[in-house]
Amino acid sequence: MNNLFEELFKKAKNISLSQDEKLRAQKYIMDFIEMHPVRNADPIRQRIQSPLSAFILQLRMIAVGLIVALFVGGGVSFAAEGALPGDALYPVKVNVNENVRGMISRSEESKAEWEGRRAERRLEEAAELAAENRLDTEVRVTIEEQFNAHAERAQRRIEAIETSGDASAAARISTDLEASLRAQDRILAELGESKAEVKNEVTEVQGDIRARLEAVTNLRIKAEDKNGLHIDIGL
């Protein structure tokens, strides 16, 4: 019975266009594309769905600009980007720059990506501090806390995206996050090898990365399974 059913559909998969049909249709579609060029290539405007949301987006952009200009000043905000924990400008980087960046992430996907990126930024800071022999226990604990908080939020957002039905987006975001966590783990491992002074602190951070890696990998596998799931025919 099962075989009969499978046989029935297996043959169906051989149905295809002839070479000639495929080429002809391609020619037709190419002509069509030429006659209908893309009207608007501006990536921000592409996402706008209604005049109202366009208006709201504009207001947001103005608000963001004002916040940065009034309270921080463009130059300070820019300079803060390179700050490390312990530097005077570090709070500007984390509390202003990153939060403002988070505000302009509109879709669930870009929010998830941004949380992942923030987690990654904390690890980059740990690596920089380690390279400069500045990674002491106190700073390390603060970085770990922040890293875990962002990673946790990224994971929760990815889960929410997957449950809401977009398993392919969830798979893509978790794959990216997984890759960057692996890369940071490798960088820290090398630093730990070459710098005996900070080795213990680095090992601690790596412990956190690996725990997260495991969780993110599971998320990715789950999303991929769901994405490529074949129907169980239950015969």
Add this chain to the structure above:
Amino acid sequence: MGKTKEQQFLEAYEHYADAIFRHCYFRLYGNHKRALDLMQETFTKTWEYRARGNEIENIRAFLYRTATNLIIDESRKKKSLSLDALSEEGFDPPHPDTRQATREAEASELRTVLSRLDEDCSAVLIMGYVDDLSVKEIARTLGTSENATSVRIHRGIKKIRELLS
């Protein structure tokens, strides 16, 4: 930088043209010529949407959705025709390409079975077993719940089982 939108789109054509044709072919009960037309229209409609500046997150899903909409329009138009006219038009004379004709002949049993199911059931079975879409993808393409999709799949399988025995 990366590829242009046009290049990306033509790559999608290269990738999915056969699959979309196959989908239309079975949804239209083996009407080769109309399936070819609808496949073409699926791509031009999708490009139109893209050319208006809209982003397409998942091109494969979008193509199936567009094809499904075109097929629904098509079957609404057909409703006014008699069933005889439909089945006459549905089963084309053998196609000039012999390899293609052989393959289509081999799939005739499936076409017959599908034509005896109601349209909802045959649509989900085609998507599930010919196009290899997941339950979730089918539900999203048809704009129904996963539950409703699973129910239809099982109803379809049950009916096919009866027909085959």
